[in-house]
Each structure stands twice: as structure tokens, then as C-alpha cells.
Amino acid sequence: MSRSLTRKATEVLAQQLLNGVAVGGVYALFALGFTLVFGIHRLLNLAQGAVFAVGSFAALYAVLRGLPLALAFLLAMAASGLLNVVVEILAFRRLRKHGEVEFGAIISSLGASMVIISVLQRVSATQVFRFPFETVPLTVYTVFGLRISLLQTVMVAASAVLVVVLSLLLYKTSAGRQAQAVAGNERTVMLFGIRPNAVYFQTFFLSGALAGAAGVLVGLSFNSIHFMMGEPFMLKGLVAIVLGGLGSIPGAVIAGLILGIVQTLTLAYAPGPLSDVLIFAILFVVLTLRPNGLFGTQFAEGIGKRR
């Protein structure tokens, strides 16, 4: 009797872990885009959450227009990528040439985020939307006694594919190496014929596209698309990138997965607000004990002067 009870409890735990990995994959995607811009340009783009919401809306719009989901997904990624490039041009370009970039970028991208969110609010008339029923068919597979829905499979697969593609882009292509060079020293790379503005275009496009992809996956799985949906994800994304070490790409992925699992487990066993308290308490403790995050190698102090 008690044996079957413990077995039941283990099964529930394993199921929650699995759900956590699916959510964590989405966090990883979001955090990846966030940390990419920080790692290369030392800019914290707080408009990332708003871009994420735009991705969700774009995919919804495309699906409602009758496009297949895969196409809608790609369109949403393109739209959010382009939006993020616009944010870079309007909110960061002038700042980069004058004055306090680190401080200014936070304020400026916060402003950009407010502008995007209020436009979204206007367009959506403050309503909550959902994808049409069975946009992703409600198939459930049973593996080793665990239930995995088709949607969760899509979430994990899409996250994994995008993480691998991004790593290949960054480490194996010329454009990726140029981006890394810009991360080293912007003035020097200009002497080598690399145009920093082109690199900014690429990283912000990729970062926005990743945020948009996360937005589509979240829109599909939580089925509640509204103009404010980006804010909690931006705050959680911030947690993931700091835990992983600001600018560290493997760190962001691992921290995103951990965050998803911690959140799913705490939500399953504790009241909602306490889950947030725990997550932000972890962030605070990690920041004060290991400012470079769990996996980071960079310096938390005086980063503004490391240009």
C-alpha cells in the first residue's frame, strides 16, 4: 500500500520534472536572446519582453488568417527579429556614440518596451486572445508511464533546434566570429573591415527572433495572449541570464532549464506568490555570492569600463 503510494509520488514528481523541462526550454530560448545581446554588446535590452509578446500576437494573427502553424512560427520570428532591430536603431544607436551606455540602455529600452506594450494594448483592445482549438492537435503520448503531449514535444524540439542553430551560427560561421570580435573591442574590429552596425543588426535580429519563438510557444501552451504577457517573462528571463552568468550562452540555456523545473515544482507544491519569492531569492543570493552567475566567467564589477 505505502509502496504504491511512494511510487505514485515518484511518478507525479517525474511528471512535474518533465513539464518543467518543457517550460524551461522556452525560458532557455528567451534567455538566450537576452544574453546574446548582453554578451556581445554589453547592453541589457529590457524591451525583450515586449518583443516576445509581439511574437505571440504575430503568430496568432497569421494562424487566424489561415496560415499553417509552422509558417506562422517563422513569420512571427521574422517579425519580432525586425522589431528588435528597430529597437536597436531607435533606442541604442545614439546612446552608443554618446555617454553612459550601460545606464542609458536600461532606461532607453525600458522606454521602448513601454511604447511597444501600449501599441499592443491599443491594437488588441486590452483583450485576452487564444489560439484556435487544436492548433496543435491534443495528442498525448505515454512513455515509461509519463504523459507527454505533442505540444510539449514541439516545445522541447523547437527549443533544442534553435539553441543548436544559434550555437552553430555563433561559433562556426564568419558572421558569428565577427560578432565575437565586436564583443572584444568595437574600435579595433573596425580596422579589420568589420562594420559594427551590421553586427548589431544581426545580433538584435537573432535575439528578437528567439524572443518571438519563445512567445509563440508560450502563447500555444498557456493559451492566453495579451499585451502584458511579456513582463513576467522578462523578469524571469533576467533571473535566468544572471544565474547563467551574463553573456554566457551555455549558462543561459542551463539556467533556463533549471528555472523552468524549479518554477514547475514550487508551483506544484507551494502557493503561487511563494514560487516567485523563492526564484527571486535564489537570484539575490547567487548575485551576492557569485556575481558572475553559476557558469559565468566575466566580471560583475565595473563592466561599463570594459569597452
Added chain:
Amino acid sequence: MSELFASYQPLVNLMLIAIGYAFSQYVVLQAGVFSVATVGVASIAAYVTALLVVRVHLHPILAVIASIAAGIVVSAMLSIPLARLRGVYQAIATLAFVQIVLGLALYAEHLTGGPMGFNGIPKEVDTAVLLVSTVVVAYLLVAIRAGSAGRAFAAIRQDEAVAATLGVNVSRYHALAFIISGAIAGLFGALDALHGYSLTPEQFGFGALVAIISYVILGGRDSVWGPIVGAIALVGLPEISRPFAENRALVFGVILMVVIAWFPRGLVDTLLVHRRDVRLKRDANKASTAS
């Protein structure tokens, strides 16, 4: 005349509270600390006052003093782990603090009323009290800015390494800025609680945090007039004109982007520097024509 004032009195009160919070944010930014802890400290202080007045029936003045003390203690404790961090990391750590306070306030329903809010707080604070508090704090800030602490803050803000080389104890002055900021947040959090009849956790959430930063960015981080002008402008704009009220977030967003890109010092400090430059140039011209 008095009728006109009465119709604008609620707005004036909101502006005075906003100026108080802006002062708290201004002190840390003035010392080069990028902390956003003001709303978190104000939240704790507001609930302390509400609990002491409603549950313990303490005299409001004593409750306000207790809140200021709570603000000082909380920010002194915060300043210890934060002393190691700078810039973005400081902002994120204090943001985490704000989220922790928000989560606890939502969770501890028996103390705070949870998401439904804390209701039935007596209104003990009127415009006169708010005005006196604001003026007193503004005077103290002017005095601090003119003294040795103010010079140390300015040196640290402009270049921490140079300040340290000149013998300024950076971590001590950072802690001092934190504590002054916490005391101000404590005072105005308490006044806020005794002014609005009720408190909700979200009142001290991310939106409020952004609004308070906006006041100081728009106004400026050097002169004490900066936060005053910023708070009055941003609280007043939506009231004066309907299009602003309908697109409040949009206007705030555009203002933040434009000001930080084109007037990074803020409106007041840009104006003051410009006037000083003009005066210096005129004096220089006078000197050259005289000789």
C-alpha cells in the same frame, strides 16, 4: 481661488508623494548607485505604518517614525551584500528585492490582505503634512549635496576609480546613500499609507518602479530641482491633457527614450549647465574687452 485649489488638491498630494519617492531614487543615483529598491522599501514602510495604526492603534506619528526606522534598517541590510555589485548587477539585485517584497506581500494575507489589499486605513495625512515633509527632505538633500558627503557622491558618480584614489571610502558612501534613500522611502511610504485609505501590493510593483525612475531621468540627477520638476511634470501631464492621459505609458516611454538620448543629464541639469556656460562665456568676453 480656494475652490480652484480644492479641486486640484488630490493632484497636488499625488505630486508631493511622487516627489518624495523621486527624492529617494535621486539620492542613490546621485552617488552612482544604480539601485531600484525605493518601491520595495516604501512597500515595507507602508505596511508597517498601516499595521501599527490599524491593528496596534499606535499614534500615527509614532508609526511614521517606526516606518522610517524600518526603511533605514532594511536598506542598511541591503547595502551589505550590494556593496560588491555595480551597475546592471546592482539594478537586477535590487529588482529581485522588489519582487521578493511584492511576492511576500501577496502571500502574507493575514498581515497585508494579500491581493485584495489592506483597507480601512485612517486618513491622517493632508496636503500640509506632505508639503512640510517634502520641503524638509528637500532642504536636507540640499544640505547634504553642499557638504562633504555630496562632494563624495559626485566624485563617485563621475568616476569611482578616481574617487577611490582621492581617498573617498566608496563602500561607506554607497551605504550612506542607500540609508538616506531608505529613510526617505520609509517616510513617504508611511505617508502614502496614511493618505490613500488602502494599500495593494501591486501599488509598489514594476510599474511604480519605472514611474519613479522616469521622474529622476526626466528631471535630472544632480540638482535637487531635477526630481521635483520630473515628478510634477510626469504626474501632472496626464491630468492636464486628455490625449496624454489616454496614452500615459506611450508618452512615458517616448519621454524616457528621447530624454536619455538627447538630454542624458535630464532637463533641469541640462538647463543649469547651459546657463552656467552662457554666464562663463559672457564673463570671459567682458574680461577680454576690459583688458
